[in-house]
Amino acid sequence: MSLAGYWASNLSFDILMAYIPILLIIMLMQVFSVAYDGAYILFLLYPPAVVPFTYVTSFIFKSDINAQIMTLFLHFISGGLLVIIVFVLQYIPITMPYGDALRWVFCIFPSFCVTHGILFSASGILIVQSRNESTTDDGVIIPRKIPGNTWAWVNLYGDAMFLILHCIVGIFILTLIEFEVWKHFYWCPATGYASAGSLGGPELIKDDDVIAEERRVARQDADRETFIEGRNGLAESHHSRQDKQKQDCIRVFNFQKEYDAGCGMPVKAVRQASFGLDYGECFALLGVNGAGKSTTFKSLTREITPTTGEITIQGFNV
Numbered sequence: 001m002s003l004a005g006y007w008a009s010n011l012s013f014d015i016l017m018a019y020i021p022i023l024l025i026i027m028l029m030q031v032f033s034v035a036y037d038g039a040y041i042l043f044l045l046y047p048p049a050v051v052p053f054t055y056v057t058s059f060i061f062k063s064d065i066n067a068q069i070m071t072l073f074l075h076f077i078s079g080g081l082l083v084i085i086v087f088v089l090q091y092i093p094i095t096m097p098y099g100d101a102l103r104w105v106f107c108i109f110p111s112f113c114v115t116h117g118i119l120f121s122a123s124g125i126l127i128v129q130s131r132n133e134s135t136t137d138d139g140v141i142i143p144r145k146i147p148g149n150t151w152a153w154v155n156l157y158g159d160a161m162f163l164i165l166h167c168i169v170g171i172f173i174l175t176l177i178e179f180e181v182w183k184h185f186y187w188c189p190a191t192g193y194a195s196a197g198s199l200g201g202p203e204l205i206k207d208d209d210v211i212a213e214e215r216r217v218a219r220q221d222a223d224r225e226t227f228i229e230g231r232n233g234l235a236e237s238h239h240s241r242q243d244k245q246k247q248d249c250i251r252v253f254n255f256q257k258e259y260d261a262g263c264g265m266p267v268k269a270v271r272q273a274s275f276g277l278d279y280g281e282c283f284a285l286l287g288v289n290g291a292g293k294s295t296t297f298k299s300l301t302r303e304i305t306p307t308t309g310e311i312t313i314q315g316f317n318v
Contacts, residue, residue, distance in 0.1 A: 003178055007174065007178070011051055011052065011055075011171075014047075014051045015047045015048055015051050018046070018047035018050065018051060019047055022043050022044070022046065022047060025043060026040055026043060036118055036121040036122055037121050037150045037151075037156075038117060038121050038150055038151060038156040038160075039117070039118050039121055041156075041160060042113070042114045042117045042118065042156065042159060042160060042163065043114065045114075045160055045163040045164060045167075046110060046114050046163060048163075048167040049110040049113075049163040049164070049166035049167045049170070050075075050110045050111065050166070051170075052166070052167060052169075052170025052171050052173075052174060053109075053110050053166050053170050054071055055170070055174055056170055056173050056174060056177070057070075057071060057074070058071065059177055062304075074109070075109070075111040078106065078109035078111045078112045079109070079111030079112060079114065079115045080115065082102075082106050082109070082112055083106075083112060083115045083116050083119055085102070086099050086102050086103050086106060086116065087099075087116075087119055087123075087127070089102065090103065090127050090146075091126060091127055091130055093130070093136045093140045093142055094140055096131075096142060096143050097143050100143060100144075103116070103154075104158075107158070107159070107162040110162075110163055110166045113159040113160075113162045113163050113166075114159070114163070116159055117155075117156045117159040117160070120150070120155055120156065121150055121156065124146070124150070124155065125148070127146050128145075128146050128147070128148045130142075131143075131144075131145045131146050132145070213274060213275050213276070214272075214274040216276065217248070217251060217252070217253050217274045217275065217276045218253065218274070220247055220248065220251065220276065247315065248276030248277055248278050249277055249278050249279055249313065249314055250276065250277040250300070250312075250313050251276045251277075251310075251311070251312045251313075252273060252274060252275050252276070252296070252300075252309070252310070252311050253274050253309060253310045253311075254272055254273075254274055254308065254309045254310065255270060255272070255273040255274070255296065255299065255306055255308075255309035255310070255311060256268070256270055256271055256272060256273070256306065256307050256308045256309050257269045257270045257292070257295050257296075257299060257304070257306055257307050258307045269292045269295045270292035270295050270296055270299075272309075273292070273296060273309075285297070299311060300313075300318070302318055
């Protein structure tokens, strides 16, 4: 499947699934005659905005579980607590300027846009009436008036436009992430993954058994190339055909993983790991904390992507 097809199918499916509870809410509003002006439009704009936003924020976390928990917590805070805080700040005369400013700052969260619009549609008349005068009885200056029109820019229209913007910007950022655009910024060593293997570091000291295993795995790579050349019409020896049968089921050759460290030197979690496993073998990685054991196994399962090297399972490059 192409990259475009993968994301198109995932985004479409998630957006359609998000519309199921949205449509249920709209039906309940109709049944109980709850008429909030503009709420339907905000509800319909919410899934295309929140799905790309959630995918983008998930890339911040290394663990899927952490991403799921923090995403739920983020939407709970932005769609609940922050809306109430802004509404109260906009209602109290001395804090009105801060509430007006935060009202736009928190629009970076799509959940805030929806909940803020619904709350204004339901109770926004309180804020409108609190700004009828220029000053309070205590002499506190009241900032600009809030128009009573629900679809004014400072009211629901601004929320709707931000939801549309979330959809467009979210898909754009996903495209940049998937095409790994940051790799082209070679002025920052941490983003130059293509040249990360050439960066310096302390000399790697290997035990004799580690060197022997590395050479054995390297010979398999050379024998495989000889076998492929034979299939292309070149001379193929009986020895290369037999070595082809001896390819390890799981083969890791010159595997290396580096993590971003800002604009400094990347942190090398694993350096030049090579080993092979055959059917029926019992295998374990030994090492101190931080030696790279978990990183190696996560690369085998494709939970993380290696920086350099080769990992094959039954001949398939993973």
